[in-house]
Amino acid sequence: MSFDDLAARALDTASKRGAEYADLRFEVVRAERIETRNGIVATLSDATSRGYGMRALVGGAWGFAASSDLTPAGIDATAARAVEIAKAGAAIARHRFGAAPPRAYVDTFATPIVRDPAEIPLGDRVALLLSAEKALHVSPKISVGRAWIDLWRTDKTFYSTLGSRIEQSIAQTGSGLEALAVGEGEVQSRTFPGDIGLYKSGGWEIIEEAQLAQNAQRIGEEAQSLLTAEQCPSGTRDIILGGSQVSLQIHESCGHPAELDRVMGWEANFSGVSFLEIAQLDKLRYGSDIVTIRIDNTLPQGMATVGYDDEGTKSGTSDIIRNGMLVGYEMSNDTARTIGRESNACVRAQSWEFVPMIRMCNLNLLPGNVPFDGLFEDVKDGIYMESNRSWSIDDHRLNFQFGCEIAWEVKNGKRGKLLKNPTYAGMTPKFWNSCDAIADEKSWVAWGTPNCGKGEPMQTGRTAQCASPARFRNVEVGVGYGG
Amino acid sequence: MDSKQREALAERVLALSTADQTEVTIGTESADLTRFTHEEIHQNVARADTGVSVRAILGLRTGTAATNMLDDESLQATVERAIAIAQLAPEDPELAPLPSGGPTKAPAGAYVKATADASPQLRADMADAIFKVAEADKFWCAGYARTQSAGFTIANSNGARASFDGTDSGINVKMNAPDSTGYGQAYSPDATTLNARSVAETAAGKAKNSAKPQGVEPGEWTVIMEPAAFGEFFTYLAQHFSAQAVDEGSSFLSDGLDKQYFGEHLTVRDDYADPLAPSMPFDFEGQPKKRLTLIEAGVAKTFVTDSYWAKKLNRENTGHALPAPNAYGPQAIDLVVAPGTKSVEQLISETKRGLLISRFWYIRTVDQKKAIVTGMTRDGTFLIENGKVAGGVRNMRFNQSIIAALGKCEFSNAPQRTGDYWFSVVVPAAKIEGFTFSSGTQF
Structure with missing residues (x-):
C-alpha cells in the first residue's frame, strides 16, 4: 500500500470516528554527523527515522498522535488515538478555539541545491574536518580542537481532509570549528563561524562557504590570546556587535517574544510569556527608526525556508517590526484568527513525532546603509564583541544578559586591544532603541540557529536570523565579572 | 515492544554484523502529554517509536548508524551502513573495547504499569482539577500533565546484555494572578500518586502570597x-x-x-x-x-x-x-x-x-x-x-x-x-x- 493510500485511510478513519478536520504529515528524516576532536573522529553517524504525525479536531479541541507503525492496523490505531485524545480535551473545554485551516494546496517544494552532499565521498568529508581541526592547534594550550559537519534531509508529505497534498524535500547543512584554550586558572573558547557554525538550507556549497580550513589557525590563535587578554571593563559603553551576535539578539529579544502563542500564554509555564502584548500591536515603539525585522520564509538559503509550513500554509513575508514599531507576530491558524489575521506560515514540528507549533522561522534584521568599518567611526570609547558564549533573558523577554567569546576595545574610532569575558546587559526596548547604525548588505549573513528549544515536550527548531553587525549606544557592559 | 521482544530484536541485528565488535541498542518510547493554558487544553499529544542503533568497530575504526524501520531489509542496510562508515573512519589509537557488561537489577519502583497504561482521560482529569483551583481563585493557569514509558535494551558482541523498562509522569503548574505568579510541580514513576489539585493549590498559594x-x-x-x-x-x-x-x-x-x-x-x-x-x-x-x-x-x-x-x-x-x-x-x-x-x-x-x-x-x-x-x-x-x-x-x-x-x-x-x-x-x-x-x- 502506498503512503498516499495509507494517508487516505488514516484521514477517513479519523473522520468516521468524529474528527471535523484532520491532517497528517508523513516524514522520512535523515541526519548525518561527523565530528572530529583532537585528531580523531569522535562521531561518524547516520540516522534515519520514518513516521507520521496526525492531528484531529473534535469540538474545537485538537488531538495529536504520532507513530512509526506503517501497517494498516497501525494507521487505524494512530488515527483513532488522535481522535480519542481530542475528545478527552473537548470534554473539559471551557472555550472552543481550534478550527480547520482556511484553504488547501496541492503542490511540491524542494530546497535548491548547488552541490549534492552525496557527491562528496565520506573520506573527503572526514579529511576536510581533520585538516581544519589540526590547524586549530597552534600551541599546546589548545586543549581541545573540534570540527563538525551536519547534513540533514527531510522528505515529507502533508495531507488534509480539505484535500491538501504538499510534498516537500528540505535539505539543511552546517559546519563549524571550536578551539578550547586552557591556561593558568583560565579557560577560553573560540568558535567559527559565529558561535554555532554556519547553518543554512542547501547542499555542500554551505560547507564550502564556511571556509573552515582558511580560518582555523586564526581561531586557534585568538583562543590562545584570550588567555592573557585584559578583562572586559564594567560600566556603560557604546558597543558594536558582530553579525552572529546580532542574530542571537534578534532570536532571543524579538523572535521569541513575537511568537503569538507565547503572547497568548501557551508557553507561560515553561519558556514564559511576552512583553509584546496584543494591546501593544501597532502602538509599541520596539526599536529605533532604522530597525525593521521581517519574516521571510522564502529567503534563498534561509535555514527555515520551506514551501509550506506544517499546517499546510504557504510561505511568504511579513513584518514584525517596521521602522521600530511592533506591527506583527509569528502566527499559526488558530492564534492568527484571534487577532483577526491569517497565519503567516510560522508553524513547524521538529519531526513527524512532534505536534506542529509556532516557531521562529527566518526572521531578519534588514541591513542598514553603513559599511562595516563605518560602525566604528564616531565611537570614542566602546567595545566590539563577537560570537556568543552565554545568553539569558527573563520570562517576559525584557531583562537580558549576553556574553561573547571575544572583544576589542574601540577608542576614537579605532579597534584596539583584545578583551576577554565580554558581557553586556539591558532591557529589550531600550536596547533596540539605542541602535543607531546597522551595517550594509555586504556583511549581511543568513545566520542559522539549528538548536532552538521550545515547547513541551521540548522540540528543537531550526531557525535563521539574518543580520549584519550593528551599533548600540550607552549599554551596560562587564556584568557578571565585577570589573 | 516489551523487553523480551527488544532482546530478540537485538540478537537478530547483532547476528547480521560481520564487524570485529558490534553493539546494538533498541530504544522504545511511548510519551503522552496534555498541555493547557487559560483553563483550556491547547496541546494534547501522544507519540510512540522504536529505534535501533548499531555501533560497528573494525580494528580501531568506529561507525554508527540508526533507524526506526524494523523490516529485515532496513535492519540489514543499517548494519551495513555502520560497517561502511567504520571502514572509512580513521583509526582511533585510544579506542577501548566494548564493555562485557555484568549483572544489574532495576531499582524498585522504576516501572509502574498504571503509568504505562494511562489514558488521555486521566490527564484530562488532572487538568480539570487544576482548572477548578484556578477558577476558584480567579487566576489563570498554564502547565501540563504527562505520562510516559520507555524501554532500552543493549547487546554487544563482547557479551554485554541488559534491559530496562521505566515509567515517568509529571505535573507542572504556573498560576497567574493580576500582578504575581506561583509555581508547583510533582514527578513520579507512578502517575496514580500525583495529586493535581495539591500541586495547583501550591502554585495558587504562591501567586496569592506574592501579590503586589x-x-x-x-x-x-x-x-x-x-x-x-x-x-x-x-x-x-x-x-x-x-x-x-x-x-x-x-x-x-x-x-x-x-x-x-x-x-x-x-x-x-x-x-x-x-x-x-x-x-x-x-x-x-x-x-x-x-x-x-x-x-x-x-x-x-x-x-x-x-x-x-x-x-x-x-x-x-x-x-x-x-x-x-x-x-x-x-x-x-x-x-x-x-x-x-x-x-x-x-x-x-x-x-x-x-x-x-x-x-x-x-x-x-x-x-x-x-x-x-x-x-x-x-x-x-x-x-x-x-x-x-x-x-x-x-x-x-x-x-x-x-x-x-x-x-x-x-x-x-x-x-x-x-x-x-x-x-x-x-x-x-x-x-x-x-x-x-x-x-x-x-x-
Whole structure:
C-alpha cells in the first residue's frame, strides 16, 4: 500500500470516528554527523527515522498522535488515538478555539541545491574536518580542537481532509570549528563561524562557504590570546556587535517574544510569556527608526525556508517590526484568527513525532546603509564583541544578559586591544532603541540557529536570523565579572 | 515492544554484523502529554517509536548508524551502513573495547504499569482539577500533565546484555494572578500518586502570597532556594564531573580531587537507585552503573567515566556512558544531594533578612571553569524579614559562581525530585549566604 493510500485511510478513519478536520504529515528524516576532536573522529553517524504525525479536531479541541507503525492496523490505531485524545480535551473545554485551516494546496517544494552532499565521498568529508581541526592547534594550550559537519534531509508529505497534498524535500547543512584554550586558572573558547557554525538550507556549497580550513589557525590563535587578554571593563559603553551576535539578539529579544502563542500564554509555564502584548500591536515603539525585522520564509538559503509550513500554509513575508514599531507576530491558524489575521506560515514540528507549533522561522534584521568599518567611526570609547558564549533573558523577554567569546576595545574610532569575558546587559526596548547604525548588505549573513528549544515536550527548531553587525549606544557592559 | 521482544530484536541485528565488535541498542518510547493554558487544553499529544542503533568497530575504526524501520531489509542496510562508515573512519589509537557488561537489577519502583497504561482521560482529569483551583481563585493557569514509558535494551558482541523498562509522569503548574505568579510541580514513576489539585493549590498559594510585589535592591542576599530552584544548579554542575571535562581542563575538578571545594554540609552522590528517582542501572554501553559519592562533606572524591575515558585515563569504568556517539563524554545524570536536619520553616525562621526563591529561569553559564552562571527568579520570589515571609518581591537577575555559593550553604531535611526531561535530580531546599543579584525587573 502506498503512503498516499495509507494517508487516505488514516484521514477517513479519523473522520468516521468524529474528527471535523484532520491532517497528517508523513516524514522520512535523515541526519548525518561527523565530528572530529583532537585528531580523531569522535562521531561518524547516520540516522534515519520514518513516521507520521496526525492531528484531529473534535469540538474545537485538537488531538495529536504520532507513530512509526506503517501497517494498516497501525494507521487505524494512530488515527483513532488522535481522535480519542481530542475528545478527552473537548470534554473539559471551557472555550472552543481550534478550527480547520482556511484553504488547501496541492503542490511540491524542494530546497535548491548547488552541490549534492552525496557527491562528496565520506573520506573527503572526514579529511576536510581533520585538516581544519589540526590547524586549530597552534600551541599546546589548545586543549581541545573540534570540527563538525551536519547534513540533514527531510522528505515529507502533508495531507488534509480539505484535500491538501504538499510534498516537500528540505535539505539543511552546517559546519563549524571550536578551539578550547586552557591556561593558568583560565579557560577560553573560540568558535567559527559565529558561535554555532554556519547553518543554512542547501547542499555542500554551505560547507564550502564556511571556509573552515582558511580560518582555523586564526581561531586557534585568538583562543590562545584570550588567555592573557585584559578583562572586559564594567560600566556603560557604546558597543558594536558582530553579525552572529546580532542574530542571537534578534532570536532571543524579538523572535521569541513575537511568537503569538507565547503572547497568548501557551508557553507561560515553561519558556514564559511576552512583553509584546496584543494591546501593544501597532502602538509599541520596539526599536529605533532604522530597525525593521521581517519574516521571510522564502529567503534563498534561509535555514527555515520551506514551501509550506506544517499546517499546510504557504510561505511568504511579513513584518514584525517596521521602522521600530511592533506591527506583527509569528502566527499559526488558530492564534492568527484571534487577532483577526491569517497565519503567516510560522508553524513547524521538529519531526513527524512532534505536534506542529509556532516557531521562529527566518526572521531578519534588514541591513542598514553603513559599511562595516563605518560602525566604528564616531565611537570614542566602546567595545566590539563577537560570537556568543552565554545568553539569558527573563520570562517576559525584557531583562537580558549576553556574553561573547571575544572583544576589542574601540577608542576614537579605532579597534584596539583584545578583551576577554565580554558581557553586556539591558532591557529589550531600550536596547533596540539605542541602535543607531546597522551595517550594509555586504556583511549581511543568513545566520542559522539549528538548536532552538521550545515547547513541551521540548522540540528543537531550526531557525535563521539574518543580520549584519550593528551599533548600540550607552549599554551596560562587564556584568557578571565585577570589573 | 516489551523487553523480551527488544532482546530478540537485538540478537537478530547483532547476528547480521560481520564487524570485529558490534553493539546494538533498541530504544522504545511511548510519551503522552496534555498541555493547557487559560483553563483550556491547547496541546494534547501522544507519540510512540522504536529505534535501533548499531555501533560497528573494525580494528580501531568506529561507525554508527540508526533507524526506526524494523523490516529485515532496513535492519540489514543499517548494519551495513555502520560497517561502511567504520571502514572509512580513521583509526582511533585510544579506542577501548566494548564493555562485557555484568549483572544489574532495576531499582524498585522504576516501572509502574498504571503509568504505562494511562489514558488521555486521566490527564484530562488532572487538568480539570487544576482548572477548578484556578477558577476558584480567579487566576489563570498554564502547565501540563504527562505520562510516559520507555524501554532500552543493549547487546554487544563482547557479551554485554541488559534491559530496562521505566515509567515517568509529571505535573507542572504556573498560576497567574493580576500582578504575581506561583509555581508547583510533582514527578513520579507512578502517575496514580500525583495529586493535581495539591500541586495547583501550591502554585495558587504562591501567586496569592506574592501579590503586589515590591522591588528590592540587587546585591548580596541570603537566599533560601526551594528544590525546584536549587536543583537547576546541578544541571550546570553535573558536567564538571565528566572525565572528558576534567581531562580537557574545563572542569573545576581539573585542579585536582580530594580538595575542599565546597562547604562541609555538601555531600553529592550519583545514585540510579534513589527511591525518589529510580532509573536505569546500567549505562548506554551496557556497563553496570556504580553508585558514587562525588562530593563528601565538601571534598571532591571522584568523577565519572565510560569505557573510552576509563581506558584513556587509566581509571575504573564507572558506567556513565551516554548513547554513542556523543560529544559530551560520560555524564553523571542521577545526582542526589544529601539532606540536612532542619525544616524549610526552620531555615526561614533563622533568617533575619533574605529571599525565598521558588524557581529559576534561563540559567546559562557565564564562565565554565569557575562555574559562574546567570539567570532569573520567577513564579514566586518572597522577602524574608525577621524569620518570616513578608510578601512577594519583583524578579531579579543573579550572577553567581555555583562553587562559591555551595561554600556557604546548609540544607533542609526533605529532599524532592526536581528537574524534568532527560535530567532529574534529588535535592533538598538550600540556604545560601552571599548570593549575588545584579539587576531587577518590573514584574
